[in-house]
Amino acid sequence: MAEILVLVDHADGAVRKPTLELLTLARRLGEPAAVFLGKGAEGATETLGRYGAQKVYVVDAPEVDEYLVAPAVDALAQIAGGGAPGAILVASSNDGREIAARVAVRLESGLITDAVDVEAGPEGPVTEQSVFAATYQVKAHVTKGTPIITVKPNAATPEEAPATPTVEAVTVDFTASATGTKVVSRAPREKSDRPELTEADIVVSGGRGVNGAENFHVIESVADALGAAVGASRAAVDAGWYPHSHQVGQTGTQVSPQLYVAVGISGAIQHRAGMQTSKTIVAINKDEDAPIFDLVDYGVVGDLFKVMPQLEAEINKRK
């Protein structure tokens, strides 16, 4: 069986959930092999093995932390070039898509981004994409080179398949381009106890209707009652009511949770592009003609400042 390379997305060795999803999908296509870049591989190997990695390639070099994208391209391209992988899977984050893109150019291989599903097919992996703000489902496959596929978070449910991976330390010959873009400073985002937006099963988002940073606690308390992540529309973010890292939509984070709750959000096409693939959609809006209601499984026409506190109380009562 061909190796399926999975680029590991991690924070200092803590493997993120999308990587476990990739390992799960990789098992459908061949033998999963994880590519771990940076520090913390010892701790991560157990997790990667638990989700089916037969092998872990480790590149522990300062370049990967100090420079953007290009060192990862060198590493991944070199590892892929050393074998004949059946596919390369990368999580669809900004960095992930760019790494995949450059590896595709370097290996002269086809690239498919933002897959929401991947299956084995007669001519290699067949992907499913959700395009044009989720109005179309597209099935595609790569026809040349090694299929390089970026996969959106929540495309699969991580399934354990315990293995004891062999670990191979790889020394990468970095190209001149690896050190072209210097990270001068890095301010890690404040950690919250809430789940990460891309990984959360439930997202509660607030929009312009929330009408002020001081009111966002209305969104946060319901999110906390549900164990959800907090999102925001661009209007709320632009107004400075909530950090940009929480923006949901075309130019923010694209989410696909089990449940999306849109509060005081009208449902502009650019917002829909980031949440329309959610399994269940619920909205609260005082305007019965708001386009968001076209998408909902359940909607409440009403004032969010009345509905949300009542919802929170009722959730806590039922728990």
Added chain:
Amino acid sequence: MKIVVCVKYVPDATGDRGFNDDGTTDRESVDSLLSELDEYAIEQALKIVESGVEAEITYLTVGPDDAKDALRKALAMGGDNAIHVNDDDIAGTDALGTSLILAKAIEDAGFDLVVCGMASTDASMGVVPAMLAERLGVPQVTYLDEITVEGAGKGGGVVKGRREGDVATELIEASLPAVVSVTDRTGEARYPSFKGIMAAKKKTVVSKDLDDLGIESDEVGLSAAWSVVDTATKRPPRAKGEVVEDEGEGGVQLAAFLAAKKFI
């Protein structure tokens, strides 16, 4: 110095977009326009010049005949001239092919800085800027919320920027030549003025075909694409669920729905 701004001509996102039978984008049934996210790239290029950097701004698009409209709109906002790569054999090109054509055209024009949008508003892959950096062999400085160019001229200069990375806010920099992409948080783009629209009519738009760029017709286009669309199916619109008016019990009713769905 020379700034090349890549601008894409895309089907209007508010229209009813779809596909042709061969899996290519249907460009007939929906009006197209300059990708909104590229307006931010244009604005930043103009701002760089307004900040005192001496530069010539060239717009570049790869697209069909009417993609010229995107170039005209860009020129009406400001800048100097434009290049339109247009060839029947380009139809159906994927991201790898598009980046090849753009890279050849950029090399042909000469450049110190390439400015792109963060993603197109149609396919929104967000990969072309990185592919251009790879093909041109220069640093990529992408997803910038803020951008400045310092010490430009005579082959020197650095580009600096701030980006919201996947887990941290980063300040990054690279020496020129480089490829950058900018987000929609870099600041609103200007509207073309009447004067700008009139001036744009006098600016040159050079047309190039694959031959001019030394690209063989079998290197790009649908038949040469590195990936193919097997099927494109319109999703049935989401079945609209129940919408209730809040008459004092809206929160309780919603909680009941969530409980029935096992979210509580």
